[in-house]
Amino acid sequence: MFRPWEGVEQREDVTGQREDAPVRKEDAQVDRKVNTLCYKHYNTQAQQIVLNVYSAIRSEIGLYGAMKRTSELTKVSIDTVKRIVRRGTVKAEKRTKERFRKVDNFTADVMVRKIHDFYENNVVPTADMLFKEINKDEPMFPYSSRHLLNYLRSIGFKYGTLDKRRVIMASSRLIQLRDEYLARMREYRRQSKSIVYLDETWYDTHDVVKRGFYDCPSNCSLDTPVSSNNRIIILHAGTESGWIENALLLSARNIKNCSADYHQDMDAKLFETWFEYQLIPNIPPNSVIVLDNATYHRRQIEKIPNTGTRKDKIVRFLRDHYIDVPSRSTKKILLDLMKENNFEKRFFIDELATSKGHQILRLPPYYCIFNPCELLWGLLKEYVRNNQPNFSDNVTQILKNGITATNHHWRTSCEHVRSLENKYSRLRTHSPLIINLGSDNSSANSSSDSE
Structure with a gap:
């Protein structure tokens, strides 16, 4: 007849006195399960408490009785008490749950390009719109659309108010005005x-x-x-x-x-x-x-006329500056004369x-x-x-x-x-690369930034 405490005693003696004790097949299977969560999820301090309780009462009520009583006092299963007594304290490994492990970097790049394409078409994408677009041909995102928002946050996207000024500030005209301002400011600072x-x-x-x-x-x-x-x-x-x-x-x-x-x-x-x-x-x-x-x-x-100025005021302005105005001129012709003379404000x-x-x-x-x-x-x-x-x-x-x-x-x-x-x-934009295809020897010319 198999007695569980005898196997435990032999195994305890393995760590202390008897190294040649026989190991039962059932106990060997238990040893292979030591790494399961039922034992290792207890931290080192909790395992030490179980050992302390067991050591304190073992001499009074015996081996098996001490294990059973330790299980009752600590609310830990008797199997776990046996493993802790047999193996001693084992440091628990930190469990980490990997989120979105089924999504690779290629899918993330596709998502980023899809979102940018929506904005290029002047459309603000929602999570449902993006989910349908990504999985249109083949399922690339193996989670639900509800999890898509969390995934977008994990790759750097935020949901907030869109800044419409950034589009205006990125125009070539404003970038040129900004660079001219910075160049003049650098010169003034250099002159102290x-x-x-x-x-x-x-x-x-x-x-x-x-x-x-x-x-x-x-x-x-x-x-x-x-x-x-x-x-x-x-x-x-x-x-x-x-x-x-x-x-x-x-x-x-x-x-x-x-x-x-x-x-x-x-x-x-x-x-x-x-x-x-x-x-x-x-x-x-x-x-x-x-x-x-x-x-x-x-x-x-002196206010310079523009497209909103009446035709008779444009004619008067041109004649005051000694510019010949053709008879029966249209407003477009008068505005072209204004551009040709390039009046400075x-x-x-x-x-x-x-x-x-x-x-x-x-x-x-x-x-x-x-x-x-x-x-x-x-x-x-x-x-x-x-x-x-x-x-x-x-x-x-x-x-x-x-x-x-x-x-x-x-x-x-x-x-x-x-x-x-x-x-x-440092964000100044460089002129594009120009390749002259009309010459025999193709050459690349890049114009320098204007100061």
Whole structure:
């Protein structure tokens, strides 16, 4: 008759005293199952606890009784107790579940190309659309469409708001304007000229702190005006050393009893007055003034006609510039004459800055990231939110205090802008390879980048 404890005792003696003990066939099969999860999923500490309990009670109730009692005390099966006693503690291997192991790199590349093809056709793909497209000819993705979203995330895709500006910023015209701006900025920095950045923003009635601790909305709420028509316009300029002294302009049209400098909306007249009498006298000589392409920054001294101009005004403009206009000319012919003469736009701000010994450098469209003022406006508004939840008479004083509080952030903001300029300078596109097929000896000519 086979007694289980006898086999266990022999096997225990194998590790301690008797090396020539016989091994039963059934026990040998148990040994081959040691690597199964029923034993190795217990960590080393848990196995040691089982051994400690077994060793403490073995001398009192015997071998088999100690194993049975250990199983009852530790809630571990008696078979597992036998294996732990026989083998000792075994370090458990970390179990990892490989996700999407049936999908290879080729399928991932196909998915990426399919998604890009959808966008090239001006279609935003969904998970169901992509799943049907991939498995149209043969099943390439052996999982359900529900798992496709998780797989797309694993290969680097994100689901979020699409940035429509990237298509515009990638156009050849804007890339050329960006490269021209960066080239001029590099030259000005090489000449060690003072770079002055100017910009404007506004603070309205709804720009308050939106998150906080509360137990009841009626007890924890801010006194915020219902209307969002009230706002205060902020116009300022600065250099790497900080804000320009005496250059702050505040304008609040709809705020009563507000000590702002002006009580009107921003327009070309107000901006030009500030530019001439507050900015120019307070900046270093021979500075470079960086600004964006807002309409009130680009008032023309003499407006040049375009396709939206009436025909009689185009004729008058051409004759004022001593250009012969054929009789019975169509508007298209007049516009062609305008293009042939290539009239250059002259802006009031540019002429004013040049007369004072400064240069104007305009930011390329959609590239406001090259202006450190954008970073400082966020810090300023955060300061005002924490000190001014509603619009009262002292809002202008809080704005002035916020300007002072953000003054020391100018240097780090300018360093961040320079890092962006270096990044985009490395992304300059090269001209395509041109092969002349008309000559006897084919040669490849590549034109260099324009500086």
